[in-house]
Amino acid sequence: xxxxxxxxxxxxxxxxxxxxxxxxxxxxxxxxLACGGxxxxxxxxxxxxxxxxxxxxxxxxxxxxxxxxxxxxLLAGKKANALGHITVLDPVGAGASKLRTETAAHLLDAVxxxxxxxxxxxxxxxxxxxxxxxxxxxxxxxxVTEENLDEMIRFAKQFSAKTGAVIAMTGAIDIxxxxxxxxxxxxxxxxxxxxxxxxxxxxxVVAAYCVxxxxxxxxATAAAVAAMGLCGEIGFQxxxxxxxxxxxxxxxxxxxxxxxxxxxxxxxGMKIEAR
Amino acid sequence: xxxxxxxxxxxxxxxxxxxxxxxxxxxxxxxxLACGGxxxxxxxxxxxxxxxxxxxxxxxxxxxxxxxxxxxxLLAGKKANALGHITVLDPVGAGASKLRTETAAHLLDAVxxxxxxxxxxxxxxxxxxxxxxxxxxxxxxxxVTEENLDEMIRFAKQFSAKTGAVIAMTGAIDIxxxxxxxxxxxxxxxxxxxxxxxxxxxxxVVAAYCVxxxxxxxxATAAAVAAMGLCGEIGFQxxxxxxxxxxxxxxxxxxxxxxxxxxxxxxxGMKIEAR
Amino acid sequence: xxxxxxxxxxxxxxxxxxxxxxxxxxxxxxxxLACGGxxxxxxxxxxxxxxxxxxxxxxxxxxxxxxxxxxxxLLAGKKANALGHITVLDPVGAGASKLRTETAAHLLDAVxxxxxxxxxxxxxxxxxxxxxxxxxxxxxxxxVTEENLDEMIRFAKQFSAKTGAVIAMTGAIDIxxxxxxxxxxxxxxxxxxxxxxxxxxxxxVVAAYCVxxxxxxxxATAAAVAAMGLCGEIGFQxxxxxxxxxxxxxxxxxxxxxxxxxxxxxxxGMKIEAR
Numbered sequence: 001x002x003x004x005x006x007x008x009x010x011x012x013x014x015x016x017x018x019x020x021x022x023x024x025x026x027x028x029x030x031x032x033l034a035c036g037g038x039x040x041x042x043x044x045x046x047x048x049x050x051x052x053x054x055x056x057x058x059x060x061x062x063x064x065x066x067x068x069x070x071x072x073x074l075l076a077g078k079k080a081n082a083l084g085h086i087t088v089l090d091p092v093g094a095g096a097s098k099l100r101t102e103t104a105a106h107l108l109d110a111v112x113x114x115x116x117x118x119x120x121x122x123x124x125x126x127x128x129x130x131x132x133x134x135x136x137x138x139x140x141x142x143x144v145t146e147e148n149l150d151e152m153i154r155f156a157k158q159f160s161a162k163t164g165a166v167i168a169m170t171g172a173i174d175i176x177x178x179x180x181x182x183x184x185x186x187x188x189x190x191x192x193x194x195x196x197x198x199x200x201x202x203x204x205v206v207a208a209y210c211v212x213x214x215x216x217x218x219x220a221t222a223a224a225v226a227a228m229g230l231c232g233e234i235g236f237q238x239x240x241x242x243x244x245x246x247x248x249x250x251x252x253x254x255x256x257x258x259x260x261x262x263x264x265x266x267x268x269g270m271k272i273e274a275r
Numbered sequence: 276x277x278x279x280x281x282x283x284x285x286x287x288x289x290x291x292x293x294x295x296x297x298x299x300x301x302x303x304x305x306x307x308l309a310c311g312g313x314x315x316x317x318x319x320x321x322x323x324x325x326x327x328x329x330x331x332x333x334x335x336x337x338x339x340x341x342x343x344x345x346x347x348x349l350l351a352g353k354k355a356n357a358l359g360h361i362t363v364l365d366p367v368g369a370g371a372s373k374l375r376t377e378t379a380a381h382l383l384d385a386v387x388x389x390x391x392x393x394x395x396x397x398x399x400x401x402x403x404x405x406x407x408x409x410x411x412x413x414x415x416x417x418x419v420t421e422e423n424l425d426e427m428i429r430f431a432k433q434f435s436a437k438t439g440a441v442i443a444m445t446g447a448i449d450i451x452x453x454x455x456x457x458x459x460x461x462x463x464x465x466x467x468x469x470x471x472x473x474x475x476x477x478x479x480v481v482a483a484y485c486v487x488x489x490x491x492x493x494x495a496t497a498a499a500v501a502a503m504g505l506c507g508e509i510g511f512q513x514x515x516x517x518x519x520x521x522x523x524x525x526x527x528x529x530x531x532x533x534x535x536x537x538x539x540x541x542x543x544g545m546k547i548e549a550r
Numbered sequence: 551x552x553x554x555x556x557x558x559x560x561x562x563x564x565x566x567x568x569x570x571x572x573x574x575x576x577x578x579x580x581x582x583l584a585c586g587g588x589x590x591x592x593x594x595x596x597x598x599x600x601x602x603x604x605x606x607x608x609x610x611x612x613x614x615x616x617x618x619x620x621x622x623x624l625l626a627g628k629k630a631n632a633l634g635h636i637t638v639l640d641p642v643g644a645g646a647s648k649l650r651t652e653t654a655a656h657l658l659d660a661v662x663x664x665x666x667x668x669x670x671x672x673x674x675x676x677x678x679x680x681x682x683x684x685x686x687x688x689x690x691x692x693x694v695t696e697e698n699l700d701e702m703i704r705f706a707k708q709f710s711a712k713t714g715a716v717i718a719m720t721g722a723i724d725i726x727x728x729x730x731x732x733x734x735x736x737x738x739x740x741x742x743x744x745x746x747x748x749x750x751x752x753x754x755v756v757a758a759y760c761v762x763x764x765x766x767x768x769x770a771t772a773a774a775v776a777a778m779g780l781c782g783e784i785g786f787q788x789x790x791x792x793x794x795x796x797x798x799x800x801x802x803x804x805x806x807x808x809x810x811x812x813x814x815x816x817x818x819g820m821k822i823e824a825r
Binding site: 296297298299301302338339340341342368371372373374375469470471472519520521522523524526527 | 572575576579580583584589590591592593594596597600601604618784788801802803804805806807808809810
Binding site for chain 1: 509
């Protein structure tokens with residue numbers, strides 16, 4: 001694992017353009033600031049490409065998408081590709097509606113992504129939509145377990161080979177893979193699923209980490225995934241010490257932990273295994 | 276009052292589709308998770324009905340509405356009716372603009388709602404708009420007091436009889452009524468009005484409670500109203516114990532309390548009276 | 551400096567219509583409540599002017615603007631002018647895209663603003679766009695320092711003379727000026743820049759303070775700027791006393807401090823200098 005990944009973020013303060021859902025957008029902005037980056041949100045066709053061009057990275061999240069913002073995602077994605085910028089796709093809800101599955105597939109066709117970050121069912125939906133049109137086997141399990149870990153890593157590597165993107169498949173065990181190498185990450189806490197936006201926030205952090213470490217996308221993505229999980233652990237410990245606290249405090253504690261994180265703490269706390 | 280209403284929510288984890296305003300949407304998502312449900316937000320015509328169909332309930336909130344989202348509300352509402360799903364209407368700001376009053380009235384015409392949750396002035400505006408077109412008496416007081424409680428309960432029952440929906444009229448004293456029965460609820464704290472979104476959050480919780488308790492809509496709605504008020508009380512007590520804290524901490528404490536709530540605590544803390 | 555500015559806000563509870571970005575809208579609503587005002591958000595053409603007409607003030611913030619909301623900003627702005635209401639412009643990201651710079655310039659042409667609140671680069675972009683078309687000197691420094699303070703105050707006064715608006719230029723040192731008088735304000739904490747929305751929140755507070763103190767716009771704006779900075783200081787002190795806390799707690803602590811602020815605390819804590 002590369003060293004100084006977080007230091008590089010805090011020194012560069014990478015500017016990330018986010019076209020993202022209005023549910024968790026405030027948390028995405030605040031965690032981007034907390035992790036050392038800087039957020040800009042802009043979703044109108046008339047400025048999407050221009051805003052992208054002044055940033056170092058683009059984070060596209062399809063939650064609460066609509067016809068207008070999908071157009072902006074395409075314009076911004078193509079501009080980011082033309083400029084060689086980091087691009088992250090978060091296919092929120094792919095599989096839950098035709099609009100989301102097709103939009104994610106369309107984005108994958110039209111834009112080269114540096115990283116795709118989703119849960120198993122979202123990535124399966126994307127794969128399945130590829131699979132349908134291309135005749136590949138789309139028979140993937142529904143979640144990553146110790147038992148199917150090898151198989152899921154193979155799927156992630158294959159997905160990466162197809163798309164050219166680092167794949168971050170997050171769940172109880174996280175997998176981060178490119179076509180050749182993979183990490184299994186066992187940080188995090190089950191309570192994170194009781195907060196909206198932990199996935200969206202992670203995708204923002206992934207973008208910032210990758211912009212500041214462009215030659216190490218696999219490691220930068222893995223570090224971001226481990227960092228988010230570790231913040232979930234640190235936040236949970238703090239929660240246990242605070243009478244009457246619950247899930248809303250937990251959200252605050254996670255973002256707090258991200259704002260205090262550095263490479264030393266991450267190295268000490270991350271539970272990562274090269275596969 | 277039915278037993279185990281909250282237990283049923285926590286066991287079922289009801290999925291609720293929210294078409295809601297962007298001001299308080301994050302709080303609605305987080306309190307839905309905190310109360311034991313699961314939120315999905317989707318407001319585009321191209322997916323509104325499809326997302327509704329994979330959920331158990333639909334929560335329509337007209338704050339920050341626009342032509343596009345109103346169309347989605349209608350499509351989702353009709354689909355929810357066709358599938359026999361729980362539907363909640365939160366007519367935010369009805370009475371404040373023609374667009375809101377008319378949209379709420381239009382929704383009432385086109386969609387059968389399981390529950391309508393609003394403050395007195397919003398419900399009066401809806402009633403008045405019915406009244407105008409139907410010649411009924413719309414002369415209702417501006418807020419519920421101990422003095423006019425009987426009269427306001429009569430209004431709520433009448434409103435329920437007209438619409439077929441359980442009516443949740445929230446304020447200093449809350450009234451929850453169907454055509455025949457009513458509850459007066461005296462939980463809550465005045466400081467709740469200094470937080471944006473307590474009403475929106477409550478409507479989300481109402482949806483989750485009703486999806487998990489479909490045969491007891493009146494009791495489920497009353498329990499949700501009492502639960503929100505009780506969380507306001509628990510949060511206020513905690514606030515008193517925390518130096519320098521204020522309204523933003525209060526919001527956190529309320530959602531925290533919801534995440535820790537169970538049937539025992541609710542039964543012990545609720546101040547509810549059958550009328 | 552006028553007395554009782556905050557008392558006037560808390561007594562009047564001024565209603566402020568906000569057409570603002572979806573990133574920080576929840577914080578804007580909550581800080582408006584915390585400072586003693588009351589927020590309404592509405593951004594559709596079909597109701598923008600009508601909602602404005604029931605309020606005392608209008609706060610236009612161009613972050614995450616789009617063609618639909620720009621139209622609403624114009625309609626609401628003209629209505630507010632016709633009714634003699636307080637109008638605040640927050641030109642978020644002016645200079646970052648042509649759409650934002652031109653929209654801000656267009657708004658300045660079409661609407662008379664009581665106050666314009668932005669950082670140096672946003673105000674420079676607005677000035678530059680005026681400058682380009684009108685041949686004025688647009689050579690302004692990039693940030694306010696003790697060294698260029700006189701020059702920047704001259705710029706703010708000139709900008710005010712051109713626009714008729716009180717200018718609030720915020721940064722490490724804040725300048726609040728009308729055509730003749732100016733204040734330099736040295737409240738605040740550097741960590742405020744690690745929270746999204748401190749500027750947006752301030753613009754909301756400025757609107758509330760001005761609505762409640764319409765004869766003292768310069769002082770009301772200066773008080774709001776100092777109040778926000780002082781809340782940043784109070785929040786930072788509290789942060790130092792809380793183990794494991796970070797930027798998300800800081801956001802909460804700032805809004806908490808605003809909800810507890812009064813004229814006495816502000817007078818004691820504000821670091822303001824008439825220039």
